[in-house]
Amino acid sequence: MSGKKKSEETTPEDTVLLSGAPEHDISKDKISRGGKAQRRLRRYNIRMLIASVVVLMTLCGVLLVRIQDLNGTIGNMASQIARLTGVAAQQQEELELLRTMTEELSAALEEKLSGGGKDAAGKKDGQAGEKSVEASTPGITAAHKVYLTFDDGPSDNTEEVLEILDRYGVKATFFVVGNQAEQEEEMLKKIVEAGHTLGMHSYSHKYSELYASVDSFAEDFTKMQDYLEEVTGVKSLVYRFPGGSSNTISEIDMKEFARYLDGQGVRFFDWNISSGDGGSYLFPAETLIENCTKNVSKYSTSVILMHDSASKSTTLEALPTIIETIQDMEDTVILPITSETTPVQHIKWQENEG
Secondary structure (H helix, E strand, O other), X not given: OHHHHHHHHOOXXXXXXXXXXXXXXXXXXHHHHHHHHHHHHHHHHHHHHHHHHHHHHHHHHHHHHHXXXXXXXXHHHHHHHHHHHHHHHHXXXXXXXXXXXXXXXXXXXXXXXXXOOOOOOOOOOOOOOOOOHHHHOOOOOOOEEEEEEEEEEOOHHHHHHXXXXXXXXXXXXXXXXXXXXXXXXHHHHHHHHOOOEEEEOOOOOXXXXXXXXXXXXXXXXXXXXXXXXHXXXXXXXXXXXXXXXXXXXXXXXXXXXXXXXHHXXXXXXXXXEEXXXXXXXXXXXXXXXXXXXXXXXXXXXXXXXXXXOOOOHHHHHHHHHHHHHHHOOOOEEEOOOOOOOOOOOOOOOOHHHX
């Protein structure tokens, strides 16, 4: 009875509730565990993201350091290249000087062996009747004659060069460039008024145009000579080839251009002493001083190559000491080039010179 009664007292609804209770708890546990897993995954993803950002920032820092190191290396390499370029230019000039010295010694030896040559007056073929600077400048009997020459001007530096020359009572020669002079015409006049020699260094200074043909060279030359005469009233009769007569850029034999100038009554002048200031590398003043003065005593005629273009600051710095050193040398005088000055030339261009 009691068992039956208990069974009767249990309703179907109670049975459903009792049977459903465990299932409800299990689902809740599953949801709870799933939420925790998602939260753990989210925290893991965040930590991985942070770690990735940190690693990426570290790599960027390392990369920046490497880039800075490379920039420093590239800068050092650029400086080394500039220095080597300057050294190479100086060595090239020294080779040209050595070649000139060799040719002079060979000519002197040949003349001595032949008994002084056929011309007792010391005249060279193609130069008969021309006077040397000794003959054309009364009172100049110094054993060593020095000619200071400045290429590629005029520029802002030319004014200071003129002031230095005036301070020491020295006359020099300026081989000017036409298209550069257009901006400095007053400087051209100052050069002439101060008693210096105004020489031609081409109008364009563009090798590809200038040396393209004899006709193009003649056109540039005429334009340059006429321009200088128009501005200063002086007809220039001295010339310096851009790159010198021994340059290896011209595909046409430089003898052709030399003969053209000779036909115009113009002499060209190279150099046998170079300051070394012609390249892009800026040599210190001490180097320029040594280059300009160490070989003067070896020559009866020294033509010194310098530049008065705007970038040559160390040339300005060196010039006073160069002048003082030369003036202190025994039996030595500084002179300007004239049309009567016996030229220093790197090439043999006259027919019988070979």
